[in-house]
Amino acid sequence: MTINEPSFWEGLYDRGGDRWELGRPTPPLEAYLRRSPPPRGSIAVLGCGRGHDARLLARLGYRVWGFDFSARAIREAHALTEPEGLEIVFEQRDVFALGRDYAGFFDGVWEYTCFCAIDPLRREEYVGLVRRLLKPDGWLLACFFPVREGTGGPPFPATRAQIRRLFLPAFVFVEEYVPAESAEGREGIEWMVRAAARAEAAPAPPP
Numbered sequence: 001m002t003i004n005e006p007s008f009w010e011g012l013y014d015r016g017g018d019r020w021e022l023g024r025p026t027p028p029l030e031a032y033l034r035r036s037p038p039p040r041g042s043i044a045v046l047g048c049g050r051g052h053d054a055r056l057l058a059r060l061g062y063r064v065w066g067f068d069f070s071a072r073a074i075r076e077a078h079a080l081t082e083p084e085g086l087e088i089v090f091e092q093r094d095v096f097a098l099g100r101d102y103a104g105f106f107d108g109v110w111e112y113t114c115f116c117a118i119d120p121l122r123r124e125e126y127v128g129l130v131r132r133l134l135k136p137d138g139w140l141l142a143c144f145f146p147v148r149e150g151t152g153g154p155p156f157p158a159t160r161a162q163i164r165r166l167f168l169p170a171f172v173f174v175e176e177y178v179p180a181e182s183a184e185g186r187e188g189i190e191w192m193v194r195a196a197a198r199a200e201a202a203p204a205p206p207p
């Protein structure tokens, strides 16, 4: 079993190994949306887990889709969302397969702790996927974590230089900073980036 299979993630949820769970929306996202919310539109939340960020975005008027490998996470996301009466589409999916159904569909993508969960060998593929999901003038809002040297994971670390090298062919970084609002234990190793899709860099469809 590898991190490329849903059973790996399902097992972590089942065993209570989901130590990433904050039980609330990502604090740097909350702060960003208070300060400079992107225009309302459709947003994909990749590796959405129990959907705390998806619900935050939906409460603020965005049309939200949450995707995750884990059926259990998606079930719990539904259960947490229903009482609020929010309309969010949650799908149990491999994000790498989304290009087939959602190419050019989203105004924005929110990335938090999905990039660090995927196999580092698939990072270029992930960047291509994110770009492919977006409209030509779409945007990516990301809080990268953990941002440091190193190799082991998940969570698999990446340096700012590595992230720039991967994303800049397809995106222009419009804003970037180390957030002051990180959750406990994540201070100083998160990096917020807002990026605009490069129109000329829309990757070719998968074979």
Ligand SMILES: C[S@@+](CC[C@H](N)C(=O)[O-])C[C@H]1O[C@@H](n2cnc3c(N)ncnc32)[C@H](O)[C@@H]1O
Pocket: 003, 004, 009, 010, 020, 021, 022, 046, 047, 048, 049, 050, 067, 068, 069, 070, 073, 093, 094, 095, 096, 112, 113, 114, 117, 118
């Ligand atoms: C570290 S957890 C973070 C969850 C959520 N973003 C949060 O902060 O609570 C990573 C999540 O990505 C999901 N995931 C990993 N690889 C995936 C893939 N290829 N497709 C869909 N989801 C994936 C896992 O099931 C897990 O829920």
